[in-house]
Amino acid sequence: MARPLKTAGADDHTAAVYAGVYRLLEYVATIRFRVPREDVRPLVHDVFVSYMRNRDRIRDERAWLVAAMYNACRDYRAPRAAESLLFETPAPRDPVMERVDLITVLAQLSGQCRYALHLRFVEGYSIDEVAARLGKTGNNTKQIVRRCLARARSLFTRGSI
Amino acid sequence: MHRHLTDEDLLLKLEESRPGSLDCAHCQERLDQMREWVDQLREPGVWNEVPMTVSPPPMPNDLAGIIALDGRLRSETRQAQETIEQLDSTPVETWPATLNVLPATIGLATALIDAARARFHQSPRDAQSILDLAAEVLSKIHPPARSTEADLFRQRANAYRLLGDFQSALAAIDRAEQLYCTLPVPAFDLAFVAWSRGGIYATMKRFTEARQELAKAAKTLAAYGDEIHLAQVRGVEASVSFDEGNIAEAREMYREVAAAAERFDDSESLARTYANLCGCDLRLGDTESARANAERARVLYEELDMPSEAVRLQWSIGDALSRQDPDKALHYLRDAASRFEQLGMTADAAMAHLDTLGILLEQGDTETVASLASHIAALFTREGLHVDAAHAIDYLRRAVEGNDATPALVRYVHDYVEQRVRGDEVTFEPPLQ
Numbered sequence: 129m130a131r132p133l134k135t136a137g138a139d140d141h142t143a144a145v146y147a148g149v150y151r152l153l154e155y156v157a158t159i160r161f162r163v164p165r166e167d168v169r170p171l172v173h174d175v176f177v178s179y180m181r182n183r184d185r186i187r188d189e190r191a192w193l194v195a196a197m198y199n200a201c202r203d204y205r206a207p208r209a210a211e212s213l214l215f216e217t218p219a220p221r222d223p224v225m226e227r228v229d230l231i232t233v234l235a236q237l238s239g240q241c242r243y244a245l246h247l248r249f250v251e252g253y254s255i256d257e258v259a260a261r262l263g264k265t266g267n268n269t270k271q272i273v274r275r276c277l278a279r280a281r282s283l284f285t286r287g288s289i
Numbered sequence: 290m291h292r293h294l295t296d297e298d299l300l301l302k303l304e305e306s307r308p309g310s311l312d313c314a315h316c317q318e319r320l321d322q323m324r325e326w327v328d329q330l331r332e333p334g335v336w337n338e339v340p341m342t343v344s345p346p347p348m349p350n351d352l353a354g355i356i357a358l359d360g361r362l363r364s365e366t367r368q369a370q371e372t373i374e375q376l377d378s379t380p381v382e383t384w385p386a387t388l389n390v391l392p393a394t395i396g397l398a399t400a401l402i403d404a405a406r407a408r409f410h411q412s413p414r415d416a417q418s419i420l421d422l423a424a425e426v427l428s429k430i431h432p433p434a435r436s437t438e439a440d441l442f443r444q445r446a447n448a449y450r451l452l453g454d455f456q457s458a459l460a461a462i463d464r465a466e467q468l469y470c471t472l473p474v475p476a477f478d479l480a481f482v483a484w485s486r487g488g489i490y491a492t493m494k495r496f497t498e499a500r501q502e503l504a505k506a507a508k509t510l511a512a513y514g515d516e517i518h519l520a521q522v523r524g525v526e527a528s529v530s531f532d533e534g535n536i537a538e539a540r541e542m543y544r545e546v547a548a549a550a551e552r553f554d555d556s557e558s559l560a561r562t563y564a565n566l567c568g569c570d571l572r573l574g575d576t577e578s579a580r581a582n583a584e585r586a587r588v589l590y591e592e593l594d595m596p597s598e599a600v601r602l603q604w605s606i607g608d609a610l611s612r613q614d615p616d617k618a619l620h621y622l623r624d625a626a627s628r629f630e631q632l633g634m635t636a637d638a639a640m641a642h643l644d645t646l647g648i649l650l651e652q653g654d655t656e657t658v659a660s661l662a663s664h665i666a667a668l669f670t671r672e673g674l675h676v677d678a679a680h681a682i683d684y685l686r687r688a689v690e691g692n693d694a695t696p697a698l699v700r701y702v703h704d705y706v707e708q709r710v711r712g713d714e715v716t717f718e719p720p721l722q
Binding site: 146169175176177180196199203231234236242245249278282285286 | 332355476514516
């Protein structure tokens with residue numbers, strides 16, 4: 129038996145994904161890769177064409193689209209780098225770029241992860257206090273925080289970012 | 290041997306109230322980086338800048354058009370899948386009669402490629418015939434559907450690998466790569482190309498190239514946050530370690546892959562990984578664990594309807610038992626060889642028969658050896674595959690008939706045939722007496 133296709137409401141789904149992620153992709157292009165605003169849309173367009181080609185095997189759509197945007201921006205910049213003296217390849221440990229990457233990573237996390245990490249690391253709540261706000265047990269919350277942190281770190285250190 | 294701490298280990302370390310310094314300089318450097326990173330995370334400004342879903346611009350018309358087209362293709366594919374499901378129980382040779390009256394569409398080609406994929410492990414030869422039908426459909430579509438053509442060649446490569454025709458597999462994967470490179474943002478597709486190519490090299494025992502390709506695939510999949518496929522690639526990397534003789538390392542890697550497959554509810558990978566763990570256990574002499582893993586794999590393969598993989602499992606068990614329990618090994622190997630033949634996997638059948646022949650010869654059962662040698666030679670000749678390999682088998686057959694065959698000669702021929710089947714251009718030279 130062939131694998132079933134995601135068909136019912138697929139158009140609506142893609143449109144919803146587009147609406148949900150466009151600002152983030154635009155942020156990656158303009159801030160991280162300094163792509164001129166007028167060139168962002170064609171890049172997002174290409175990313176979505178690639179997304180539609182691979183949709184049936186994508187599990188984490190947000191992370192996938194951001195990675196694809198990184199690749200599209202790199203491809204966009206590569207031929208222009210030689211043309212423009214103004215463009216400089218970011219240094220491997222550029223703190224500004226690291227900050228942009230971190231912001232991008234946080235935007236890719238699920239709502240629960242963002243909330244849990246914000247409570248724990250920005251608000252400085254204890255695990256039990258975070259648990260009370262999430263409506264979970266202490267152990268469960270500890271696991272959620274650990275898993276979300278590991279996920280954020282892996283997105284941050286992965287190849288394209 | 291020191292094992293560097295993983296990111297998760299480092300995060301746990303940071304949770305300690307007073308994380309002391311580490312002995313390993315590399316781990317310490319990464320711990321410092323991790324601490325710095327967590328400190329950045331504490332900065333409220335970072336959180337305030339997170340671009341969320343506020344007021345996206347309207348979708349441009351061209352993209353909306355592509356999405357609508359994609360929707361139409363999917364519905365076309367779904368209809369074609371329904372037709373193919375009806376053909377499912379009939380021989381593939383009869384399919385053109387039904388398919389030829391249908392319009393040649395991308396949806397039909399896609400449905401055929403999917404149908405071929407579903408048959409890889411039951412009958413790679415049928416899968417290849419179905420891919421031929423998909424190619425025929427695609428040849429009638431103008432302008433060419435590059436993306437679907439690329440998918441077709443990638444699946445052709447996988448089918449050729451399963452059939453043991455490695456040179457054709459490599460040519461097909463090269464073609465797939467060329468086609469993917471013509472598409473926008475092809476990095477993700479190219480990760481699957483690297484994975485397939487790595488798999489072909491691994492089967493050919495070209496381990497260095499296999500590792501390079503698999504590492505390339507793993508890097509991209511990690512970048513795309515695709516942990517399921519990443520775990521599957523790690524499984525192939527583990528099999529390379531196994532084939533290189535690093536069994537304990539392979540077992541450790543397979544355990545990690547099994548944990549990931551379980552986490553993602555990926556039964557197919559889990560079945561394969563249990564089978565591989567069984568192989569590691571057998572090589573390490575841990576028979577109890579081997580039995581448990583073999584049983585887990587068998588149950589899953591049955592559930593997934595993947596007979597060729599179940600046969601491979603039998604073959605590995607037979608191979609592993611050949612030294613310690615030859616009679617039991619014979620039982621597994623004979624059954625595996627005959628089932629490979631039924632599935633049309635001639636190269637694998639011949640290799641399994643050769644393993645059987647080696648044991649029989651050591652047991653002095655010359656009569657069975659002679660008929661088996663003739664059978665293997667006939668098998669190769671009938672399939673028209675690897676003429677040189679057929680010569681080697683025929684040489685062995687004549688040696689058996691003349692009572693000159695020895696276990697060393699069987700091993701020699703076995704190694705030669707294996708080299709030939711995996712695509713090495715070597716000519717058969719009878720061994721020096």
